[in-house]
Amino acid sequence: MTATLEVADLTIVRDADEARIVDGLSFALGPGEVLGVVGESGSGKSTVALGLLAFARPGARIAGGRVVIDGVDLLALRGGELRDARRRLAAYVAQDPATALNPALALRTQLLESLDGPPAENLDRIRRVLRTVGLPADDAFLRRKPRQLSGGQQQRIAIAMAVVARPRVIVLDEPTTGLDVSTQAKVLALVKQLCADEGIAAIYVSHDLAVVADVADRVIVMYGGELVELVPTDALLGAPRHPYSRALLAAVPSARERQVLHPIRGRAPGVGERDAGCVFRARCDFATDACLERPPLEAEPGGRLVRCVRADEVQRLTRITRVADRPERPGLVCRPAVLEAEGIDAHYGERQVLFNVSLELEPGRCLAVVGESGSGKSTLSRCLIGLHEQYEGRLRLDGEELPLTARARPAAARRELQYVFQNPFGSLNPRRTVGSSIAAALRLFGSDGRRTGAVVAEALERVEISARLAERYPAELSGGQRQRVAIARALACEPKVLLCDEVTSALDVSVQASVIELLRGLIDEGLAMLFVTHDLAIVRSIADSVVVLSEGHVVERGETAAVLDRPSHPYTQGLLADTLELPALAG
């Protein structure tokens, strides 16, 4: 097989100090083949994606190596030749089409501009590609601006834009991360079909192993800027040989069975924090003295590459410690509900977004609210906390009538209901230390000033964050730590009910696992929780019962196991069918 894409020793460094962001990456790819690249944030996978088009973000520089497409080394090209190669040979699809498409230009302009030749012919080609990606191809559609499309349509446009010039290689950087599962399923099918039909080699970068397992033929696992394992997808899922691959797999939740999730301890090393030894050593359960030396990349049968001296032990252990099932909890309701909502009707302006929604939260149990974007699930949680003002219905907290808006609620009620936002980067005040953010929440409810320090430390302790970090600012913490702090702030108020809005969707899968396990522990201690999410695998991991929302209506409700094993509503069935699952592991 002649390789379409051949990468040799690709090295990308930080301008400031020459620290390596990507360290000597090599692989080859045939026509029509899809290669997945997985790793946590900071692993260098996005830098690789851009590097394949001979591009480095400001502050970084491609220091060496070759990226050869159809015999042309992109890294050796300059100026007009490089622009030509980017037009003809390689294309890129970014994570967020909302920012990657120019908001000021019509689709027609953006689709046409990278094509040479007469516009009339090119327009024919564009219309064919648009139909292939399942979009309208008429003039009225082409005159639209990106803003006038949905997220899924925007991403299809980005993909159309990438393939319209018939490139040999297409690089997709987390193209489905912001999309609903049903849209994601369609986009993935499209990518697979385009690669097969047009013989395009594709690099698919993602943090989501289930997505990569679905789309890729082979997978590169990256950690700390290095390739740690290159492996056919089936072999990776069946028998990972690098401890990091194994740890990533163990952190992925499943919609099929309830599991204890295994987070990866510690955090990924930053650029320039690596020493001479194995990069994964500090977080590895298998590390020995032999790991003080950087392990070589060993070629193994089946075209497999592994960078670990204990690969055999890792593979042997995989079966034994594969995640244990977590027992379902008895579905009998024995305790009275803490928070009851009855007949919630919510509006945004003229538009009604929730229709007669009722639910009950019980202590020590978690209720998941599931739905796609636009289903009204976030509005529902905002109604309960009293941030949304345009709604009617009845709320009862501990059997007592609860005013609808937060402003009208007594301090005690506000204290007992706490909220954790989706994005920990936006929900913590960047100019306050973590400790003072938590203390501020306490002061609001008139807690004893002398005890504040102790309460803050205790709250941080409960989310497994060292009390020493109280002096840090949010910018000095990782995403997972920030989300823990946000949870700690809610816990410090000693709430009876915790409302969590997509709290793990901004986090890496390993960090997500630790946050889920943390929340599960809090529920077991007696907290009542509402967990808003679009991800059925997380529902299975954390929730005792579930409410499925579609366009503002509750279409299904029940115990988690019952709903996910035997969904009765077509909408739930569709959601489940589109949810990607890691294929069952061998053994």
Add this chain to the structure above:
Amino acid sequence: MAVELLAAPAPSRSTRRARAVALAVAQGVGTLLVVSLLIFLVTQAMPGDVARVVLGTRATPETLATLREQLGLDRPIWEQYGTWLWGVLRGDFGTSLVNGMPVSELLAGRIRNSLTLSVVAMLIMLPISLLVGIVAAQRRDRAFDQGFLGTSIVVNATPEFVTGTVLIALLGTTVFHLLPPVSFIPPGDSPLAHPEAMVLPVLTLVVSGVMYLGRLVRIAFIDAMSSEYVQTARLKGLGTPRILARHALPNALGPVIPAASLVAAYTVGGVVVVEYLFAFPGIGAALVEAVNNRDLPVIQAIVLLIAATYYVLNLVADLLAGGEPQGR
């Protein structure tokens, strides 16, 4: 899905916009009424007796009384205001106290001169600001950019009469004798017929304007050029000229256009100082003369005119800023 999302807000947007414009215009009319009242009261409070100013120190009490009666100065102040406002609404700004000419006739030529000055200054200022801003953004943190930022801070911190004086010294008197330091334009002539008289006043306005607007253009371009859609354009293999012109420019203009209309409003106000400095025969110079002569109807007319222009340009700036929905 997208179709539904699109359908909901679309029809109401234009009506909402029309309502917003109507509200802004109503607010503006109210503001101008308040301004007219203030102008009237302030000019009334100015020291000196108008009748005595008109007739000189040797006027007898009888002639003073007769003149006051003719001018209506003996009537209650609200009645004087009412008469004046009624006249203004019909386009009659009264007659000059100094030479008895109708104010509108007296100012017509002056307005044309000032308008010419402002428009020429804006026409030169906008492209230069764009150019300087883009070059500075492209050469961010290098010599040109640093030099531009430094200069712009100094110039913006300097009052326009100082800038103008420096330019006079440089180009009109002390260093080079290239241009007339005083803009003499015979009454009735168009200022465009005397380009040499226009250069220094225009230059003064342009220098201050470019130093401010250019900075805004620079920031807007830096934002646009570091955006993901520009990265996409680069990865599509487009060249820098096309990226600048087609991808960055339309997005960068968004924040710049409303700022430009504010600068235009500022230029209209700044014209007073600049015209006085160069003795340019526009409304600014006319205003200063009128104040010296206690020519109340002329003062009132000019100040109201400047306030109205300022308001209109501000309204335009607001409408341009609100015209496109900003982001998500």
